[in-house]
Amino acid sequence: MFALARFSIAVAPWVGGGLLTVAILSAVTSLVVTVLVGQVVGAAPDFVAGGPDAPSLIAFSLMVGALVLMFTVDGVLTVVSNMATTRLTYDSDLVINRAISATMTASSRIGHLESPAVSDESRRARGIGNRAIWVGLVSLADLVRSRLMAIGSAVLVGVLFSWPIAVLLLATSGLVEWWSARMSAVEGVSWRSGTKSGREADYAYELGMETAAKELRVFGFGPWLMDRYVRDWRAGMVPLWRVRRVAALRTMAVYAAHLAALAIAVWVLVRDVNTGALGLTAVATSLAALLRLAMSANGVAAASVERAMSPLQALRSLPETALAARESGHGNDTPQVSGAKSFFVDPPRPLSGPPEVRFEGVWFRYPGSDVDVLRGLDLRMGAGEAIGLVGLNGAGKSTLVHLLAGAYRPSAGRIVVDGVDLADLDDQELAAWQRRLAPVTQDFLRLPLTAAENVTLAEPVNQERLATVAATAGVDAAVGNLPRGWDTILDRSVSNSGELSGGQWQRLALTRALYAVEGGAGLLVLDEPAAALDVRSEAELVDRYLRLATGVTSLLISHRFSVVRNADRICVLEHGVIAEQGSHDELLKMDGRYARMFELQAARYVDGGADA
Ligand SMILES: Nc1ncnc2c1ncn2[C@@H]1O[C@H](COP(=O)(O)OP(=O)(O)OP(=O)(O)O)[C@@H](O)[C@H]1O
Secondary structure, eight states: OHHHHHHHHHHOHHHHHHHHHHHHHHHHHHHHHHHHHHHHHHHHHHHHHTOTTSOOHHHHHHHHHHHHHHHHHHHHHHHHHHHHHHHHHHHHHHHHHHHHHHHHTSOSOOGGGGOHHHHHHHHHHHOBTTBSHHHHHHHHHHHHHHHHHHHHHHHHHHHHTOHHHHHHHHHHHHHHHHHHHHHHHHHHHHHHHTHHHHHHHHHHHHIIIIITHHHHHHTTOHHHHHHHHHHHHHHHHHHHHHHHHHHHHHHHHHHHHHHHHHHHHHHHHHHHHHTTOSOHHHHHHHHHHHHHHHHTOOHHHHHHHHHTHHHHHHHHHHHHHHHHHHHTTSOOOSOOOTTOOOTTTSOSSOSSSOOOEEEEEEEEOOTTOOSOSEEEEEEEEOTTOEEEEEOOTTSSHHHHHHHHTTSSOOSEEEEEETTEEGGGOOHHHHHHHHHTEEEEOTTOOOOSSBHHHHHHTTSOOOHHHHHHHHHHHTOHHHHHTSTTGGGOBSOTTSTTOOOOOHHHHHHHHHHHHHHHHHTTOOEEEEESTTTTSOHHHHHHHHHHHHHHTTTSEEEEEOSOHHHHTTSSEEEEEETTEEEEEEOHHHHHHHTSHHHHHHHHHHHHHHTTOSOO
16 A cells, blocks of 8 residues: 555655545544534434523534534545546556656667566556556545544544444454455466466457458458457456455455444444443444444455555566566676777767678577577678678578667677677667668568658658658659658558558668668668569669668678679578678689579579569
8 A cells, every 4th residue: 555655646746645635634524524423413302402401503503514514525525536536547657658668668679578578567567457556546545544534433432432342343344454455466466377368368459450450351360369369368367267266255254254243333332322321422423433434444445456566566677677688698788888989989980871890709599599590600791881691591680680780689799880899888879879770671660650750760851852762762653642642641540541552661661771871871781671572673673772872881681682692792691600701703603502592593583483
């Protein structure tokens, strides 16, 4: 409860603090109402009989008026409390989402984005079902109020009626709350173990509703995916339901004990009334206090507050889990700035312009994997040089690009850019390095934004530059046919939007890279840049591209030899090292792996077996 109260004050000091103050005031008002009910009931017979000791009309009216006023104040406080709670839950949503996204974007390295532990923890922090921080926030004020009311009512019962009864009811009331919170915590353990299935269910849902919604329906896979979603969802929930079934009987026993205590209390009260041991005022006050004490066993609020604890804990530990995921297998993620040259402090070359990149004895394995993808790879990319990279599926070509971008650290060895080891860069410097890359990757971005934003991303739109590079990439006509040209949102779910074909999307991705090059990016990375085009179009496009991108260092990856053959130097990646390198002609003369792969592919085209 205290942790959640601290969180609510941290989220919105005025609203959170105000809410707790209102809860305290409301508890006090309720107790005053209890006392006033006793006073009014106690004074009523004398007032009606009108004896010499009877209260005057004014005194009695003031008493009743105070009771009505307090009752009204209590009602107003409830309304205020509800309004503040709603505000607090909205504010907390913002704080939680910002904290999660700050963690996820805290580093330009990406190991944490692939960690199941981080993914589970961030889902838990955002809340799943009724296990969310807002659920606790909604009940927090209620719990504070009922606990204060329980203590105040117990004092009234003790002073006016019986201390043993007060202690008994307070104890069973506490038992109800403790048991409800405990059950909620036990459920939380099953809930945590169910998040893997929950994540898979979410994934199936997202796939069916967003990522692959069209394809899955066109090919009739919708029902299969829905079955999968239901299966994974159930798998996540079954342990929870089992815990609930086991706990149900005990929960009923705990509530029965509390009711039995109330029954005993009322029986003792009736007995005392019968023996004349209690006056009317004491009886009326004690009865009202007894009922309030019994009702303040707020198991529902205690369970709700407990439900917020796991998400709160997840939110707190997320940064550490993400850091551990980034570090795993890649040494310490803390920037080792001392002694390292910095692009900002002492740049060895200008920030723009073509960089020189050297892979020096680079070993790499993915976090959680026991297979080395790169095994002591050496590769030099001279400033302004166009390097072609070929290799079989899974050879590690895309991995090399990830390392080049500094998204992962090598397990051993160094990647040196213009004399600076990428591992020595802090996050800000790494982000600056990544801005010097103009990449087109196999699974390029298709953002549901305008066509222009898909090209310029965070940069301001320069219409002239946009038109030039779009013409080069051959996408200008396709964009011209969109309902609002460059301002068309490329998402069919939005009205007046447009859609591009696979090949047009790919040309748009090329436009994006070229736009970045024109804007000063010095390293062009084309990883299967135009696989959706036919062989001739792709080769022509890439050649045109490389001609325009003179003055930049380029890395060109493709399975199609027609695409890479014009690179200054072609490298063959095999078994985690560069097995051969040279120009196209040199490699053919070498009659090694490259020559064999090239002849195999050429023979297929001659036979008409491919899309040439
Ligand atoms: N995120 C990842 N986690 C673990 N292993 C990975 C990950 N990404 C790739 N791998 C593995 O690393 C190896 C190299 O993959 P990579 O994608 O770099 O190959 P590639 O040469 O680009 O292949 P292709 O020509 O098929 O695109 C493969 O064995 C792949 O299974």
